[in-house]
Amino acid sequence: MIIDILTLFPEMFAGPFDSSIIKRARNKGLLEINLTDIRAFSGNKHNTVDDTPYGGGAGMVMQAPPILRALEHVRRARGGALSRVVLMCPTGLTFDQNWARDLAGEEHLVIICGHYEGIDERVRELAVTDELSIGDYVLTGGELPAMVVVDAVARMIPGVLGESASAEDDSFYHGLLEYPQFTRPYEFEGLSVPEILLSGHHEKIRRWRRRQSLLKTLERRPDLLRPEVLTGEDREILKEIAELIRGALV
Numbered sequence: 019m020i021i022d023i024l025t026l027f028p029e030m031f032a033g034p035f036d037s038s039i040i041k042r043a044r045n046k047g048l049l050e051i052n053l054t055d056i057r058a059f060s061g062n063k064h065n066t067v068d069d070t071p072y073g074g075g076a077g078m079v080m081q082a083p084p085i086l087r088a089l090e091h092v093r094r095a096r097g098g099a100l101s102r103v104v105l106m107c108p109t110g111l112t113f114d115q116n117w118a119r120d121l122a123g124e125e126h127l128v129i130i131c132g133h134y135e136g137i138d139e140r141v142r143e144l145a146v147t148d149e150l151s152i153g154d155y156v157l158t159g160g161e162l163p164a165m166v167v168v169d170a171v172a173r174m175i176p177g178v179l180g181e182s183a184s185a186e187d188d189s190f191y192h193g194l195l196e197y198p199q200f201t202r203p204y205e206f207e208g209l210s211v212p213e214i215l216l217s218g219h220h221e222k223i224r225r226w227r228r229r230q231s232l233l234k235t236l237e238r239r240p241d242l243l244r245p246e247v248l249t250g251e252d253r254e255i256l257k258e259i260a261e262l263i264r265g266a267l268v
């Protein structure tokens with residue numbers, strides 16, 4: 019997969035894309051990340067890419083022409099049409115695991131990082147296919163959100179994760195929160211590992227973990243417990259839990 023990122027601050031991307039799993043994916047040739055500096059397409063000798071808003075008001079607005087020229091440059095470099103052009107902005111749809119899976123199916127992605135108080139609306143009208151937000155907070159720009167999207171998308175590309183950590187094991191992949199994990203030492207600060215995990219009963223351990231996932235999801239994210247994510251076994255376990263609650267209330 020090739021991801022082109024259009025930004026005013028390409029230097030911000032150095033750390034996250036040169037470490038850990040993203041670095042390995044790039045070295046394996048599974049992922050190519052290209053940074054394009056929008057300022058290089060300003061078209062003026064002062065390299066300005068923003069201006070005051072029509073109608074007045076505080077702040078500056080990113081101008082359309084430099085962004086469209088940068089996009090045209092990327093389109094030529096890729097030798098054809100651009101399929102998905104994603105704009106990171108606070109007014110976008112909320113990015114989630116379904117979005118990550120969807121975008122991971124593309125051969126090529128363009129991500130535009132907005133800055134200043136906003137971006138000329140004509141960029142959206144002329145070039146953007148998807149507008150995404152990573153949550154309800156305002157940041158100084160779309161760079162960190164773009165890194166979040168690249169990270170979540172990259173790990174969904176087949177071959178990017180090793181077999182010790184597959185995307186199919188992810189909690190959000192199955193729609194429930196993750197069960198608690200333990201590793202050595204067996205006892206730490208008076209806290210020991212649940213006995214069942216040392217029992218060697220693989221079937222009992224699997225069911226215990228599923229129960230823990232259901233309990234944690236029930237407690238912290240009941241909004242995730244939708245009928246379509248529940249298996250027959252989940253409904254059985256939830257009935258057991260409901261029976262325990264009923265018993266405690268009589």
Ligand code: 4F9
Nearest residue numbers: 107151152157159160163
């Ligand atoms: C973008 C915030 C995506 C959240 C872009 C200021 C942003 C953002 N998700 N905030 N520029």
